[in-house]
Amino acid sequence: MYKNLTNTIGTVISVQHISEERKATLQPLIDFVQQKTDNKQEVNINFICTHNSRRSHLSQIWAQVASAYFNIPNVRCYSGGTEETALFPKVAETLINQGLHIFKIAESNNPVYAIKYSDNALPVIGFSKKYDSPFNPVSAFAAIMTCSQADGGCPFIAGAEKRIPITFEDPKISDNAPEQSKVYAERSLEIAAEMFYVFSKISQ
Template identity: 45%
Template sequence: MKPEPNLDIQSTILPKLHKSIIQKILPNLNAISKDRYSILNGIGFELKNLITKHGVAKINFICTHNSRRSHLSQILFHTALEFFQVYHISTYSGGTEATALNDRVVLALEDFGYRIQKVQPNQFNQSHNFQENPVYEIHLSTITKPILAFSKKYQDDPNPKSDFLAIMTCDHASENCPVVFGASSKINLNYTDPKASDGNPDEKQVYSNKLIEIGIEMFALGKLLS
């Protein structure tokens, strides 16, 4: 959604989320390693090429289960695009298989400042299995449409079928999905899986740290494009 001219989009971001971005993300943009920044530059280059060619760019963040890292990447990059007022880019996430958006990711997003609501069955596809794969609205501001988050295969609706940039966020998907059908190109941007902490006393902190780690890179990418 493109706001009205002269509207300060940052003033519409939810207060707790805005504070988290200012305190935990932006001060660390210069801490990204040269190797990682080179990958981000490559992603930015591909997105600009897609905009030049098609007028818009579509980016799909992919991991095996579309449960943790791919969702965090999509949501945080979408937020960065809104924050820096970068338009003509649509964000998606998917997996090589569908499972569910992990509850720990939902909690980490809420702690960071997003407002999250479960979608009711009468508001979505009636054939969807809500019990095993809940659907969430991820709200980041008072004026923009929420991100609709649920686990899906990378080629399933509402994801694009062609002319999109595929970003592989885990090494398993990178290795086991050498060809992403419909993608104009594929780039590996792997993150370690916070799943290893599940059930441990430090799991909340591990997921929070992973959100911030991914957020720093997604905001650096958004700034590159602004």
């Protein structure tokens, strides 16, 4: 993994504190990943939020990085929304500052990004899409609801083997405010810490 990313991960692992309440919230995802790993099956996880622009992407990317860091095989992380918008530019900027390499591979109102955590690893492809986009798995996946609006607005996710609410506060609250960069960085690290906690609990 890239050196700056490794430094960020070291900080995440050593500094971030996860409450017992949040550990209980994360346990169903741990159980899902462990069951699939025990059965030597693919672990498909779709992180879902309203606009697929901020929290769902951060969760997707940090989960993929965490699975690679802990050498958990066959993990495929996706993201989607209840509607399609665009990956918010501050999310990409935040992840670059935290050590990932990101480059745009298609220009449009909804740009497509390649997000890399290591030179030789497959990139995570980041762009906004609906949760049931053909790009995402259609069955045998865990649907992780990363915002309360999507959780409440989507009572049924077709094809999901398990539906798990793991919600985060929207960093959008800081947009156009002086503390925007700080809030996005903190939310990204909070999500990273929880995804690293999940994958640290998986035994092989």
